[in-house]
Each structure stands twice: as C-alpha cells, then as structure tokens.
Amino acid sequence: MTGWLIFFFGLFLASLGYASYISYNKNRSSDEFMLAGSNIGAILGFLTFSAALFSAFTFMGMPDFFRVHGVGAWIFLALSDAFMVFLLIWFGFALRKKAAQVGYKGVAGFVQSCFKNRWAGYLVFISSFLFLIPYVAIQIRGISIFLDAAFPDLIPAWGWSSLLVILMLVYSEIGGLKAIMYSDAIQGVIMLAVIWIIGLTCLEMAGGLEAGLAKVEESNAALLSLPGPKGLFSSPFLIASAIAIVLIPVSQPQFTTRLVVMKNLKSVHKMAYAVGIFAILVILPTAFIGLYGAVKYPDSSTADFISAALLFDQASPIAALAVVGLFAACLSTTNAQIFALGTELRSLLSGSDKSNMRITQVAILVFSLIVLVFSTYMSDELVLLARVSFAGTSMIAPVVLGSVIFKNPPKSLLLVSALALSYFILSLLEWVPAGFAGLPTDAAMYCILIPLTVIVMVAHHFTQKPTHEA
Template sequence: MIGWLIFFFTLFLAMLGYASYRSYNKERTSDDFIFAGSNIGTILGFLTFSAALFSAFTFMGMPDFFRTHGVGAWIFLALSDALMVFFLIWFGYALRKRATINGYKGVAGLMKSCYKNSFAGYLVFASAFLFLIPYVAIQIRGISIFLDAAFPDMLPYWSWSALLVFIMLIYSEIGGLKAIVYSDAIQGVIMLTVIWIIGVTCLQMSGGLESGLAKVSETNADLLTLPGPKGLFTSPFLIASAIAIVLIPVSQPQFTTRLVVMKSLKSVHRMAYAVGIFAILVILPTAFIGLYGAIKYPDASTADFLTNALLFDQAVPVAALAVVGLFAACLSTTNAQIFALGTELRSMLSGSDKSNMRITKISILVFSLIVLVFSTYMSDELVLLARVSFAGTSMIAPVVLGAVMFKNPPKELIWLSSLALITFVSSLLGIIPSVIAGYPLDFLMYCVLFVITLILMLRHHLAQKTTHEA
C-alpha cells in the first residue's frame, strides 16, 4: 500500500510542479497573476470550473448523504446542477458584457464600480469571507478525517490539514490562477477516474443495481422514497437547495471570475454544457458507493464507512489511488476558494501594481492559516455544511444580479442583500429561528427576496425607460 501511495503521490506532485513551472512568468503583472491572462479555453475552463465545484464534499460527502438520506440526494444535487447549467448560459453573457463596460478586477470591485458605492464591494467580500472560509475548512476536515482514520499512526491529525494547505500555497503563490487552472484540470480528471473505479466496484459488491436496491428495500425502504428516512428531503428543502446551487456562479467569486477569464462567450457556453455532463458523471458513482454503504455499513460512523468503502474494501492500487484522488479533490476546491478571497480583497485596493500583488499574496497566506484553524472545529456533516455555504453566499445575489443587468442599478438592492445576509447569519447563530411555521428560513427568504427584487428591478426598469423617453 505504501509503495503505491508513494508512486501515485510522486506522480501527482510532479504534475503540480510542472503546472506551476509552466505558469510562472517573472515579468507578469498582478492581472496576469490573478486572471491568467483572461485566455482560458473551453477544455481548461470546464475542468477548472468542475474541479472547483465538485470537491471533497462530493467525493466523501455525497456517498454518505446517499447512505443516510436516500435517493433524494440525487434530486438535491444532480438536478440542481443541471438547472445551474441553463442559468450559466444567460449569466455568463450578461456578466461578460458588464465586465467589458465597467472593467473587472473581481466581483467586489465590480460591485463598487457599478453602484458607485464602496459598501457594495465590502458586502460581497464579507459574504465570501463568512461562508467560503468554513466551506474550505469542510474540505480540509473531510480529507483529514479520512487520512487520519486510514493511517492512524502515520502523522498527527492536524498535520494532514497543514500538508494540504502548504502544497496549495506553494503552487498558487508561484503560478497564480493559471497554475490553479492547470492543477484543477489534473485534479478533475483524477477525481472522475477514481470515483468511477470505486463506484463500479461498490456496485458489483452490492450485487448489481437491481439486487442492491432490493436489499436496501428490505432493510430500510425509506431510503428509496421522499422525504427519506430522516424526513430531510421535503419540497421546501429541495427548492431552497436548488436555488442556492443555481446561484453559485452569482454569489461565489471563484466561479464568477472563471466566467470572465474565459477566452470568449462561445467558450463559456461550451463550458456550461460540459459542466452539466461532468456533473452527472461525477455524482452517479457516488450513488453506487452510498448504496453499498446502506447495505453493508448502515449504522457505521461517517469515518468508518468512508475508510472501509473507499480504502479497505478496495484493491490495494485502487485504495492508494483513492487517497490521491481525495487529496486532489480537496486541493482543487481549497486553492480555488482561498485564491478567490485574495482576488476579492485585491479588487478593492487602489495602490500600485507591485503593492497590490504583495498584499494579495500575503492575504492568501493569512486566509489559509484561518482555514487551517477552522478545520479543527468543523463537524462531519460535509454535505449539509456545504449547503449552508451555498445558501449563505446566495443571500447577496440580488446586488450582483442588479449590477449585471443594469447600467445604473438600484441602490435598494444593496440594502436588501445586506438585510438578507444579516438575517441568515442570525439564524445560524440562533438569534432567530431557522424554521418558521414549519418552513426552512432560507426557503421563506428566497420567496421574499424574489418578490422584492422583482419589484425593485421592474420599478427601476420602468423609471429608466420613462427618463430615456423624456
């Protein structure tokens, strides 16, 4: 096992090193470092977008989610991602058009420029910081749980997290976004390959799909129905989850920036279609692994189930490749989101190019250390914690959509998004209830936000039309 691990890790790290080397340019500007020359093609674009989107929470969290909550997990993620693809086509066009007119240094900087109000930029940065830091910590927590359980005497628990953050910092500091894009492409291919090998193996060990479903039906039939054995997948939950996932490109800057740095609009559209296909391909085998867990490890802890299903029940080369695949999946999301935080901070700066570059690199280091601390306090509910991150960042969607759609967007959207963000954070802190009249708070907030945002935008559109005609 150790020999296979050394072989695969050496190969993986060598590819990352080569990606960093290819990306390094001594004469680059801060824009080259942050935006990779804004010349990303379709293949690299969809791989970097997909690798950042599907991460450790997909590789580890989704199988456990299927095992615990049943087939509703497919509706929760796969159908929501399919809807996001259609939204990407329109949003990519509108965003790139606005970025061409106003310039683009980051989502926060774009909001500051469009609203002519610094607070709009700080709001976007605050949202990203509040919810991306915990989300990155989830990824690190997940891989640390797995590696610590798989190799309990090899390294202290915290050192796995530190090793991952250290590797991420090295190549992102050397190569910038271009190195991250190349590494995402490597990691995306590895993740998809590994998860299918393990998924097919788990399906075979379950006796095939039909036989496996029959066994689950005998032991826990609720796993095959909605809302699932724990009643999680209610209609409000699924609707709210779908909205939060569809709005990911709007509210999470690591994805928004990837839409802007694509080579052309045609590349964005091709990328969107490819991401939809990748979503189905990467989520389907997690259902097979979850089915296997529901049959063989129905009452096991998350760590025990994952280490057995992904490691000890697999052939030795596959188990070693699984470790590398999980490490790669975690690394891709970690670097994308921490780098995005640095990008957002940089977009609010007004100093010299050299000064901005230095501050950006230091901020990436500081954000990494904060994530490292947070990862020791996260729980094991990887998917539900990821959903909280999606929902939290989506609260500022009105202010971003307003900026993208209007030349002079209504400033009321700033205060609407601010109130929504404060309300959501208050529910997480227990200041206000997270369930009202039997409905999840985020579901109710989406209903209210939709109506108010629509009214504000329609009123603004009519006012602009009247002014133009006059």
C-alpha cells in the same frame, strides 16, 4: 499499498510542479497572476469550473449522504446542477458584456464600480469571507478525516490539514490562478476516473443494482423514497437547495471569475454544456457507493464508512488512487476558494500594482491560517455544511444580478441583500429564529428575497433601461 501511493503521489506532485513551472512568470502583472491573463479555453475552463464545483465534499460527502438520507440526494445535487447550466449560459453572456464596459478584477470590485458605492463591494467581500472560509475548512476537514482513519498512527489529523495548507500556499504563490486551473484540470480527470472505478466496484460488491436495492428496501425502505428516513428531503429543502445551487455562479466569486477569464463567449457556452454532463457523470457513481454503504455499513460512522468503502474494501492500486484523488480534490478546491478571497480583496484595493500584489499575497496566507483553525472545529456533515455555504452566499445574488442587468443598478438592492444576509447569519448563530412560517431559514428567506428583488428590478426598469438595451 505503500508502493502504489508513492507512485501515484509522485506522478501527481510532478504534474503540479510542471504546471507551476509553465505558469510562472517573474515579470507578470497582478492581472496575469490573479486572472490568468483572461485567455482560458473551453476545455481548461470546463475542467477548472467542474473541479471547483465537485470537490472533496462530492467524493466523500455525497456517498455518505446517499447512505444516510437516500435517493433524494440525487434530486438535491444532480438535478440542481443541471438547472444551473441554463443560468450559466445567460449569466456568462451578460456578465462578460458588462465586465467589458466597467472592467473586472473581482466580483467585489466589479459590483463596487457598477453601483458606484464602496459598501456594495464590502458587502460582497464580507459574504464571500464568512461563507467561503467554512466551505474551504470543510474540504480540509474531509480529507483529514479520511487520511487519519486510513493512517491512524502516521500523523494526527491537524498534521494532514497543515500539510495540505502549506502545499496549497506554495503552489498558488508560485503559479497564480493559471496554475490553480491546471491543478483543477488534473484533479477533475483523476476524480472522475477514480469515482467511477470505485462506484462500479462498490455496486458489484453490493450484488448489483437490482439486488442492492432489494436489500436496502428490506432493511430500510425509507431510503428509496422522499423525504428519506430522517425526513430531510422535504419540498422546501429541495426547492431552497436548488435555488442556492443554481445561483452558485452568481454568488460564489471563484465561479464568477472563471466565467470572465474565458477567452470568448463561445468557450463559455461549451464550458456550460460540459459542466452539465460532468455533473451527471460524477454524481451517479456516488449513488452506487452510497448504496453499498446502506447495504454493508448502515450504522457506521462517516469516517468508518468512507475509509472502508474508498480504501480498505478496494484493491491496493484503487485505494492508492482514491487517496491521491481525494487529496487532489481537496487541494484544488482549497486553492480556488482561498485564491478567490485574495482576488476579491485585491479588487477593492486602490494602491499601486506592486503594493496590491504584496497585500493580496499576505492576505492569502492569513486566510489560509484562519481556514486551518476552522477545520479543526467542523463537524462531519460535509454536504449539509457545503449547502449552508451555498445558501449564505446566495443572499447577495440580487446585488450581483443588479450589477449585470442595469446600467445604474438600484441602491435598494444593497439594503435587500444586506438584510437577508444579516438574518441568515443571525439564524446560524441562533440569535433569531431559524426559519419561520414552517419553513427552514433559507427557504423562508427566498420566499421574501426573490419577490422583493423582482419588484425592485421591475420598478427600476421604468427609469433605467437594462445594459443590454442601452
């Protein structure tokens, strides 16, 4: 397999080098570096959005999620992502219209301008920092688990993590957001192709869909129904997960920014439809891999199952492609999110363009080092950790939505989101009860946050018209 690895990695690194070369401009402004010139077409936009959304946790986490928790994993992610497309269409239109009026350098700065309150920007940045750092660490943790299991005597897990972070820093510092988007496009194509090849291979090794399901029903029938063998997929869990995932374009800045930098609204709409199709296509084969794991590796650890299903049980060329595909997925998502944190910080700065660029680049280095440390302490529950990130950032969605909907958004939304975010963080630290009224924390918070947000917005409507009516 070594020869295939060298060949595919050579092609991948050469493509990254070329993307950096065509993206580099010595005299570029900070807007060109951080926002890719705001001229991204539908195809590149769809690929970069999809690749940032479906990353290493999809490639590695979802098959294990199917294997351990059953068919409810499909409802958890695939249907939720399909619903997200409908929000993308409206939100993309409203966001771009408001951004054209007040300017856009990042979500934090955008919100700060709309609310005319610096604490609004700080709230968004704090939320992004607290939940994107662990989310990026998930990606690095996932690939280090896989590579360490696949090549146990080569370098330690922290060595793989360090290599990934160094490559990410060099690439993003040279090419900026446009280079990251090219990397996303490369990764998206690789991931979709590889995951289908592996998924169909695993389905065949499981004896086909009908025979595989029969074997699973015989050994663990609970995998084929809700709430699953461990009772995870309860109605509150699925509903809360859907809300958190649907709100990703609103609450996670790497996605919000991608809506703004598209060259026109038509491109945004095409991108939204394509993302919905991509979601189904990329998640379906993970169910096949999970089915194979439930049949052949029901009691194995995450690392053992993933390394076997994606590497040891595959033909050498496919195994090599899986390694490169996972590495590419992890690199592009890590790039996108660390860069997004840099963009958010820059949007709050008020110095000269040159000074802001220097501060931002140093900050990206610092964020990367923090992620590297975090990745050594993450657990193997990649999907559940990703879900926490989605839920945590969704607590500030009322602030972003208020910024988009109203000309002068109500300041009370800042208090609503700040209290929701604070309680969610404290529940993770186990300083306050994790959930109440028989509901998990995120579901309970949504039961309060959503009605309260609606009440505040409806009440404010009578004194301030929405921007699309102004």
